[in-house]
Amino acid sequence: MFFSYSEPVNDLVTLGQRIRHFRTTAGFTLDQLGDRVGVAGSQLSLMENGRREPRLTLLSAIASATDIQLADLLDEAPPTKRAALEIELDRVQRSTIYASLGLPKIRPSKGIPDETLEAIVGLHHELATRSRKAIATPEEARRANTELRQQMRTVDNYLPDLEAEAEKLTLAGNHTTGALTHRAVSLMAESLGFELVHVHDLPHSARSVTDLKHGRIYLPPASIPGGHGLRSMALQAMAHRVLGHTEPTSYAEFLHQRLEINYFAAAVLMPLKQSVEFLSDAKAQRNIAVEDFRDAFGVTHEAAALRFTNLATSHLDLETHFLRVGDDGAVYKAYENDGLRLPVDVTGSAEGQFVCRNWSARTAFTRTNRTTEFYQYTDTPDGSFFESTQTGTTDAEEFSITIGVPFSHSKWFRGRATDNRRASTCPDETCCRKPEDDLRDRWAGNAWSSAKLHAHILSPLPSGTFPGVDDRELYEFLDSHSRDAH
Template identity: 80%
Template sequence: MNDLATLGQRIRHFRTRAGLTLDQLGERVGIAGSQLSLMENGRREPRLTLLTSIAEATGVQLADLLDTAPPTKRAALEIELERAQRSSLYASLGLPSIRASKALTDETLEAIVGMHHELARRAREAIATPEEARRANTELRLHMRTLDNYLPEIDDIAEKILSDIGHTAGALTHREVSLIAEKLGFELVHVGDLPHSARSVIDLENGRVYLPPASIPGGHGLRGMALQALGHRVLGHEHPATYADFLRQRLEINYFAAAVLMPRRQSVEFLQQAKADRNIAVEDFRDAFGVTHEAAALRFTNLATAHLDLEVHFLRVSDDGAVAKAYENDGLRLPVDVTGSTEGQFVCRHWSARTAFTRTNRTTEFYQYTDTPEGTFFDSTQTGTTSAEEFSITIGVPFAHSKWFRGRETQNRTRSTCPDENCCRRPSPDLSGRWAGRAWSSAKLHAHILSPLPSGTFPGVDDRELYEFLQSHSVQSD
């Protein structure tokens, strides 16, 4: 329809320039003026032979009619207005459409089109409400469950990129990451003034990927963060139109980074050998490729079902028991709210993801069997610490698969009946009888609950801060 609108505008432009009315031009090309009007208004597609006749009658080349650019600024505005009024967003308002008649001045038309653009912009920014974000995240998690958390097409892309730089085995080096960036036309630049709301920034005009100084060689940050940023370009991402798009893109760039850092072929060979030895351990997988424990655990979920015939679950849980990330295809009953979202929900106090915090020695993985209403699960949990909190990373499997894992001999075993609140959420009758009505406590206020995300082109990133940053560094380089 957009192409027909432009074509119609060009026919009208050249007709009026030739001083012809609709009926006069229609008579010359052998159709009724009313039919020609429908074509000029983008309502009917003319045959190529008719377009050839119209071009001859108006004294122009056929290519002039078929040009995709609006013939005038006014025509461009009329096309924009028509497109905006056909959108579902405008239709949802229940307002009548406005015809761009000659009585409508250019200034008025420009103002109306501008308001449509602003309406669309505000609608895009409003999509990141907490409720909608949670629903979109839940839908994405359930979709990935149907795929066993495996995206082979991204693994194929990663393997091609690694082949192009000659990487065949071992942990990917910082230099190799820089080579990948160079082959994609980018330079990695470390700066200390990234926008507070951004982890990295890509300057498409000047071919730079800006990263924080904390990720300068020596840690995991440089490789993973740089590869995630490059993933947007490699995977052909466009500006996210919805929050669901944003979450999908984030998942895909994380998957891409992991697939480059832990290539499928080497990873599968490593894990298959560990399975043959009945000695699968995330900590070994982590160390073999020089990545974080969380990255290795998530990558394990990508490959476990498709290549090792193992159903698994993954949890990242904060020290208060709240779920930050979760995945399962092994039947473990994740805690969920009424929308089906698990993020922010609390796991059972008897699960390994929480009992691991009680250990004194946390240098190695913690192993535990947990009996649940859905069956018995074996879990391997590693705890860690950030500047803000402690957290645990758990990989688990049904009891039948535990025979392939290190730590299966553990005597640690608990019982969970959650979501039954009598399992671990309600205080015992003795404690309730002793303290109910005799205590008062002030809860910590999680400030992020009250603080809205900056709204902009990319959810959570402040456009003004982003563009000021890019301008500043563009001037410096010039």
């Protein structure tokens, strides 16, 4: 949740507090000062309460009447501790979170002790803190995902500032070409003041942990299966420091930070200059293939496909789309700037929606031999697309990774000679969702089933400073390892 305070209003509140402070210090009542500066005492009262903005000429007159400099009156600091409490109370009571509670506003009269104001303000701060740490509902997560996907579409999924930062770190690791080594990653960490430490007792909810106090980045054991992914984990942890991230105050900010660290890590693993040269050469040979890009830099197929989307439009003049889809057809990740109509719900969210059974992302699962990429042309109501799909497996399920381009761009890709072609009329339900009439007639009313929930979309995240990470487990881990850092 974002907390919206109106800064101009708060400036008036501070100004009003300073007027009141210097008025009472000079020994004037509202009416007495009003007589001296030519306004009614009731008007001065509105100004002191931050409800009316005084003209500069009036402020000059007030400063003169109270024997101070105009700059003293315009200082942005509260004049006293009591005034600071009253200003902060006004601020928190103007927040959206307080408004959502439906509670009456408290006027800080003279009869309210400072300790009471401190307690009230402290409670508001704790309420705001707990709200920031609250779990993200599925609706909030889906909305934030949708907004982020739309933002990235407007920039063609390309972030030049992050590319520049990644290039700096690449130079620090003396990396020039080919797959990034673990040694190079360690050098990069050292250049930022960090040591990479592999441990067996990471918190269950954390992929990595950074000890900012002692300059350590804790990672899983280097011997785990698929250990090449540790390079990406380490780079993502470094990215938080390089990009100046602070603790996220909303789920949307958390998602944005996650996107940035993933992008940054990919830009280091597949540096801009080398990647563009590799892909441009493949395009010149009309032989672009994600599997070649993957193997050239020693990364996963998904990482290579996502990196391709970063560079395709800005550096290769290719519009594209990307899909990660479960074996049941549900979307995990999606991006497009080529006109493909993604399946979305009424909020515009694609995550958890089902792609057409005729798209390559699903027909690839029907192959017996899945060691190489699967190529297909797909005709849709919004045009024809060439798609390249690779399937993979996790402990939980199978998935597919798809890169696609409009038909006019297919000439640059390996696999363009494929005879595989499917037609899709989705979102028309008669395309692949509605059963045939005779099938429906045989089974309608004679079947019952329970749906499988998609945990990655519907599960709430544990409450904590960092969504999904258990604070207690995190801090206990750091505390136990801090003894080794001395």
